[in-house]
Every structure is written in C-alpha cells, then in structure tokens.
Amino acid sequence: MGMDQGSALVRMVRKGIRRGIVAALVLAVVAAAGWHLHDVLAQDACLDAGGAWRDGACRR
Secondary structure, X not given: OXXXXXXXXXXXXXXXXXXXXXXXXXXXXXXXXXXHHHHHHHHHHHHHOOOEEEOOEEEO
C-alpha cells in the first residue's frame, strides 16, 4: 500500500466516523422529539378525560 492509498484510507475512516457521529446525533434528536410528542399526546388525552397531569402521570 503506497502513501496515497494509506492517506485515502485514513480519510475514508475519518469520514465514516464523522458520519456515524452525525447519524447517532440525528437518531437521538428524533427519538427525543418522538418521546416529547408521545408525552404531549398523553397529557392531552388525560386532560380530555377530566384528569390532571402531575409528575408525568395522569391523576383522576
């Protein structure tokens, strides 16, 4: 493997690591947004049913 091939390999690995980090961050943001939406919908259903939302749970 020549010097150019080694450099290309290092660039490919670094680019892959960056893409992996970006993908993990995107996944974390999507998961957090999904969980927040789930929580908002649960609160809405609780209030519609005449309950009170306290400490992350519906109280009736």
